[in-house]
Amino acid sequence: xxxxxxxxxxxxxxxxxxxxxxxxxxxxxxxxxxxxxxxxxxxxxxxxxxxxxxxxxxxxxxxxxxxxxxxxxxxxxxxxxxxxxxxxxxxxxxxxxxxxxxxxxxxxxxxxxxxxxxxxxxxxxxxxxxxxxxxxxxxxxxxxxxxxxxxxxxxxxxxxxxxxxxxxxxxxxxxxxxxxxxxxxxxxxxxxxxxxxxxxxxxxxxxxxxxxxxxxxxxxxxxxxxxxxxxxxxxxxxxxxxxxxxxxxxxxxxxxxxxxxxxxxxxxxxxxxxxxxxxxxxxxxxxxxxxxxxxxxxxxxxxxxxxxxxxxxxxxxxxxxxxxxxxxxxxxxxxxxxxxxxxxxxxxxxxxxxxxxxxxxxxxxxxxxxxxxxxxxxxxxxxxxxxxxxxxxxxxxxxxxxxxxxxxxxxxxxxxxxxx
Numbered sequence: 001x002x003x004x005x006x007x008x009x010x011x012x013x014x015x016x017x018x019x020x021x022x023x024x025x026x027x028x029x030x031x032x033x034x035x036x037x038x039x040x041x042x043x044x045x046x047x048x049x050x051x052x053x054x055x056x057x058x059x060x061x062x063x064x065x066x067x068x069x070x071x072x073x074x075x076x077x078x079x080x081x082x083x084x085x086x087x088x089x090x091x092x093x094x095x096x097x098x099x100x101x102x103x104x105x106x107x108x109x110x111x112x113x114x115x116x117x118x119x120x121x122x123x124x125x126x127x128x129x130x131x132x133x134x135x136x137x138x139x140x141x142x143x144x145x146x147x148x149x150x151x152x153x154x155x156x157x158x159x160x161x162x163x164x165x166x167x168x169x170x171x172x173x174x175x176x177x178x179x180x181x182x183x184x185x186x187x188x189x190x191x192x193x194x195x196x197x198x199x200x201x202x203x204x205x206x207x208x209x210x211x212x213x214x215x216x217x218x219x220x221x222x223x224x225x226x227x228x229x230x231x232x233x234x235x236x237x238x239x240x241x242x243x244x245x246x247x248x249x250x251x252x253x254x255x256x257x258x259x260x261x262x263x264x265x266x267x268x269x270x271x272x273x274x275x276x277x278x279x280x281x282x283x284x285x286x287x288x289x290x291x292x293x294x295x296x297x298x299x300x301x302x303x304x305x306x307x308x309x310x311x312x313x314x315x316x317x318x319x320x321x322x323x324x325x326x327x328x329x330x331x332x333x334x335x336x337x338x339x340x341x342x343x344x345x346x347x348x349x350x351x352x353x354x355x356x357x358x359x360x361x362x363x364x365x366x367x368x369x370x371x372x373x374x375x376x377x378x379x380x381x382x383x384x385x386x387x388x389x390x391x392x393x394x395x396x397x398x399x400x401x402x403x404x405x406x407x408x409x410x411x412x413x414x415x416x417x418x419x420x
Contacts (some may be wrong), residue, residue: 008330013131015189017140019182020124021147023087026179027120028151028238029092029158030113031059033175035239036159036257037168038100039246045103053372056239057143057365058107063114064361066073071122071354077281080190084183090116095176098169100155109210122354123336129353142275142334148328149333152238152266160257220400224342226357229395231360232367234329236388239368241322244381249318261320263326270330274299278335292339299332300396303364307389310382363391 034041034056042052071083100106121197128140155175162171213222245256278295282288306325309318340356371384 012189012191014150015138016127016191017143019065019186019189020140020144022182023083023085023120023186024124025151025154026087026147026182027117028148029155029175030090030179031117031157032109032152032172033094033159034097035060035242036155037163037171038240038243039162040168047103047377048371050374051103051202051372052243053111053239053369055103055107055133056368056372058110059114059117060235060361060365061114062111063118063367064119064358066115066124067354067358067361068351069354070154071120071126071132071351073353074119074123074126078192079127080187081191082119083123083190084186086116087182087186087407088116088176091176091179091227093176094179095116095173098172098176101137109335111419117208121357122351125262125340125353136279139272139275139279139337139384142272144304145271145334145337149264149267149330153261156242156257156260156264157205158257163253172228182226199380218312218402219404222398225398225402226336226395227356227359228294228363229391229398230332231363232391233303233365234360234390235367235396236384237326239364240371240375240381245318247375248381249315253393254362259322261314262319266323267326267330267333270327271334274331275334276339279336287405289339289403289405293399294333295401296339298333299328299335300392300399302328302331304328304389304392306385306392309385325389 011348037050038056041047042049047055068087093109093116096112097106100109114153122371124144125141127145132140156176159171162168162174242260245251245259251259274295278291283290283356285291303325305321305328308321310325312318312321337353340353367388370387371381374383374387375381
């Protein structure tokens with residue numbers, strides 16, 4: 001096969017990383033917009049908290065169950081046109097919410113939003129896995145993940161301003177249509193084919209292991225439980241944190257936007273620092289799974305400090321707790337995805353990331369529904385906060401107890417012919 005094409009692709013590998021970041025930022029702005037406007041939407045359409053929880057979860061009904069098929073599409077056809085079509089689709093669905101005239105129409109648009117966004121995570125992380133070596137993956141993953149953490153911050157700030165001045169519909173139309181400019185550089189720079197794994201010669205394609213092999217590995221279950229309970233916390237914050245600040249704390253829309261955005265901005269700085277530190281430790285000592293596992297588990301335990309919201313009540317204390325908790329997520333987040341990249345054989349990385357994100361999205365389906373039910377029944381956010389903080393402690397235990405190097409060595413040997 002021709003070597004120049006692979007070399008040409010490698011020379012552009014960093015050019016696509018900012019585009020992956022930008023796409024994830026738009027992704028999280030679009031999926032989080034409904035949570036920003038939840039309170040005025042409930043007032044306008046007469047929606048109860050429990051019904052609002054169902055509406056917030058509608059996105060995950062399709063997003064969750066399309067993760068593995070989306071990963072297969074990326075593995076099979078590459079990411080240029082797959083991602084371009086997905087981005088266009090979800091942007092139009094997001095803009096459509098701003099034109100909706102009923103709760104049913106909003107529900108349908110949220111379901112379609114989940115269809116389009118299902119491609120984003122498998123495509124992005126597959127690209128990083130294919131184009132960067134193990135000790136290089138932390139930084140590009142941190143850049144990608146920063147889009148996931150800055151998205152809610154940008155959405156909260158922008159949403160608070162637009163909501164205050166123009167109403168909730170303007171937010172969806174502006175972010176949905178305006179984001180389409182991303183497609184121009186993407187179609188110019190994204191590789192059309194499937195790049196070979198960085199630093200390794202091209203091999204004959206090896207059949208993917210059966211799922212029965214993966215199910216027998218404790219590491220598989222560690223990733224599964226960790227993904228679910230970590231994501232329960234994340235999606236509680238994404239879907240209900242703005243409403244918590246308005247409904248329970250009595251903040252204005254502008255103050256809600258600032259208090260939601262500030263912790264997420266801090267998370268980005270922590271994420272970059274932890275990713276670079278992990279990369280350096282791996283470059284010096286090896287053992288990428290062990291290094292990243294401790295970063296992830298430590299971040300989860302720090303993130304559980306959200307439980308302090310049950311104790312502290314002042315505005316200053318609320319902001320401090322949110323910054324501390326989400327900083328823990330910054331410590332974990334980039335290493336959480338880089339760990340999956342490190343333990344996934346390149347030929348099936350899209351499918352394994354798709355599976356992990358499917359499990360995470362099931363938590364996204366549960367968190368808003370359960371939170372809405374509990375808020376309506378107890379007229380308080382105390383139990384939802386207890387569940388969110390406790391979920392992170394369960395996730396930390398799963399990563400510390402169940403992840404094992406020998407499982408990874410066995411899986412890699414099926415593709416490379418030797419342990420990695």
